[in-house]
Amino acid sequence: MRAVVIREHGGPEVLRLEELPDPVPGGAEALVRVRACALNHLDLWTRQGLPGRPVAFPHVLGNDIAGEIAGLASPIEGLAPGQRVMLSPGTSCGRCAACLSGEDNSCRSYRVLGYQVQGGYAELVRCPAANVIPIPDHVGFEEAAAFPLVFLTAWRMLVTRARVRQGEDVLVWAAGSGVGMAAVQIAKLHGARVIATAGSDAKVELAWRLGADEVLNHSTADVVAEVRRLTDKKGVDVVIEHVGEATWERSILCMAHRGRLVTCGATTGPRGVTELRHLFSKQLTLFGSYMGSKADLLEAASHFFAGRLRTVVHAVLPLAEARRAHEMMEASEHFGKIVLRV
Numbered sequence: 007m008r009a010v011v012i013r014e015h016g017g018p019e020v021l022r023l024e025e026l027p028d029p030v031p032g033g034a035e036a037l038v039r040v041r042a043c044a045l046n047h048l049d050l051w052t053r054q055g056l057p058g059r060p061v062a063f064p065h066v067l068g069n070d071i072a073g074e075i076a077g078l079a080s081p082i083e084g085l086a087p088g089q090r091v092m093l094s095p096g097t098s099c100g101r102c103a104a105c106l107s108g109e110d111n112s113c114r115s116y117r118v119l120g121y122q123v124q125g126g127y128a129e130l131v132r133c134p135a136a137n138v139i140p141i142p143d144h145v146g147f148e149e150a151a152a153f154p155l156v157f158l159t160a161w162r163m164l165v166t167r168a169r170v171r172q173g174e175d176v177l178v179w180a181a182g183s184g185v186g187m188a189a190v191q192i193a194k195l196h197g198a199r200v201i202a203t204a205g206s207d208a209k210v211e212l213a214w215r216l217g218a219d220e221v222l223n224h225s226t227a228d229v230v231a232e233v234r235r236l237t238d239k240k241g242v243d244v245v246i247e248h249v250g251e252a253t254w255e256r257s258i259l260c261m262a263h264r265g266r267l268v269t270c271g272a273t274t275g276p277r278g279v280t281e282l283r284h285l286f287s288k289q290l291t292l293f294g295s296y297m298g299s300k301a302d303l304l305e306a307a308s309h310f311f312a313g314r315l316r317t318v319v320h321a322v323l324p325l326a327e328a329r330r331a332h333e334m335m336e337a338s339e340h341f342g343k344i345v346l347r348v
């Protein structure tokens with residue numbers, strides 16, 4: 007099969023199109039003919055190399071995969087060759103207490119496709135049949151590939167962790183990022199009022215179109231002052247944090263009494279300043295969130311398939327242009343997802 011592989015860590019130049027042996031599914035695994043694979047920030051970090059997280063080379067990136075079932079190692083009820091599917095990006099043992107209580111993303115064997123195991127920058131990928139989610143005919147491969155990781159992450163953050171409620175004020179940083187565009191829509195779906203931020207006037211316009219109630223240009227606006235003004239000095243009930251060092255302190259300052267902050271990432275750096283007197287006197291809650299369970303994804307997917315959540319695809323490039331796709335993502339000029347067509 008053709009695949010874009012990395013044989014060392016480094017910049018986008020380490021991505022190379024090569025011929026690899028076809029993967030062979032075993033046990034309760036499916037082989038999937040990849041039609042589209044979306045990029046995530048995790049692809050950039052895996053390519054660059056994360057401290058203490060060794061990668062077995064040659065490695066195939068790509069967490070978010072849509073395609074058709076090419077084969078099954080053994081018959082699985084409800085799945086058949088040729089079926090159009092998307093893949094849940096996290097695999098787990100399926101036998102431990104975490105898995106059996108529906109918290110499979112806390113399993114000690116939790117692995118992410120394209121990160122700890124081979125991913126979707128390839129014509130074929132194998133994965134546990136439990137990760138295969140059939141998609142309806144009206145959902146295209148490219149929009150399906152753009153869905154799983156960011157919607158699973160944002161659903162987990164807002165619904166499972168922060169338990170967002172109708173009428174609450176939610177601040178979503180960087181609505182143009184994958185998690186941001188998912189969070190804006192999921193918060194609206196739950197009846198919240200969304201204050202989103204975006205990094206340019208063009209992105210502000212696109213954030214409005216996603217359904218945000220208020221949009222601030224975080225490059226020019228004083229976000230803390232604007233949030234205070236927009237909430238009549240109350241602050242927001244929930245903050246969706248995934249930016250890290252560049253926004254963390256402002257996120258804390260934007261929170262209402264008994265507010266909840268959920269973080270799933272630190273794109274701009276891992277250290278954030280927290281005034282502890284705000285933490286205790288305002289009785290704030292800080293949640294960490296990592297990926298999401300299969301149940302989180304299936305719940306979000308039911309809204310996606312029914313048209314109540316939609317993916318935003320910024321660009322579709324052929325697999326052979328994975329390097330250009332990475333350069334585009336690093337430049338941060340996109341709004342929504344960058345997808346490789348395979």
Ligand SMILES: [Zn+2]
Pocket residue numbers: 098099100101102103104105106110113114115
């Ligand atoms: Zn487990």
